[in-house]
Each structure stands twice: as C-alpha cells, then as structure tokens.
Amino acid sequence: MDAISSEKxxxxxxxxxxxxxxxxxxxxxxxxxxxxxxxxxxxxxxxILFGNLIGSVLFFVFGRRSS
Incomplete structure (x- = not known):
C-alpha cells in the first residue's frame, strides 16, 4: 500500500x-x-477563534440568547 500523497x-x-x-x-x-x-x-x-470548529458550534448552541 502506498502512502497518501500530499496532494490527495x-x-x-x-x-x-x-x-x-x-x-x-x-x-x-x-x-x-x-x-x-x-x-x-x-x-x-x-x-470561536481558538476552539476551531468546536468553538463555533458551542457558540451557536450555548452562546446565543433566544429572543
């Protein structure tokens, strides 16, 4: 098996x-x-900035206040 190339x-x-x-x-x-x-x-x-994908998801789940 050959390794995955960097392009792939x-x-x-x-x-x-x-x-x-x-x-x-x-x-x-x-x-x-x-x-x-x-x-x-x-x-x-x-x-959001340092949590990468999880930080953004956490903001949308817990950070926003519902009107």
Missing part, C-alpha cells in the same frame, strides 16, 4: 478547512451583531 490529502482536507473557516466567520459576525449573549462577548470571540 489536501483534496480530502480542503473542504473541511473551508467549512471551518466559513462557520468561524459566521459565528464571529453573529456574535458581533448580537446585543446579548450568554457570558462576555470577548470570551466567546476567543472560544
């Missing part, structure tokens, strides 16, 4: 990277536009 690996991982970046940008925009969030906004921004 990039083709497999690229959609996940794009999805992660898109979700992170959307979460940051929603956080910035929200008047009220559960907890301090700065903490949520740090969680």
């Amino acid at each position: 690996l990039l083709i497999l991982i690229a959609p996940l990277i794009v999805l992660q970046l898109l979700l992170m940008i959307i979460a940051l925009v929603v956080c910035a536009r929200s008047k009220d969030v559960n907890g301090p906004k700065l903490l949520w921004v740090l969680i």
Whole structure:
C-alpha cells in the first residue's frame, strides 16, 4: 500500500478547512451583531477563534440568547 500523497490529502482536507473557516466567520459576525449573549462577548470571540470548529458550534448552541 502506498502512502497518501500530499496532494490527495489536501483534496480530502480542503473542504473541511473551508467549512471551518466559513462557520468561524459566521459565528464571529453573529456574535458581533448580537446585543446579548450568554457570558462576555470577548470570551466567546476567543472560544470561536481558538476552539476551531468546536468553538463555533458551542457558540451557536450555548452562546446565543433566544429572543
């Protein structure tokens, strides 16, 4: 069995990277536009930025306040 080449690996991982970046940008925009969030906004921004995919999902599940 030959190892997966870096080009094939990039083709497999690229959609996940794009999805992660898109979700992170959307979460940051929603956080910035929200008047009220559960907890301090700065903490949520740090969680979104450094939590990668999990940070964005956590914000949408726990960080937003329902109207």
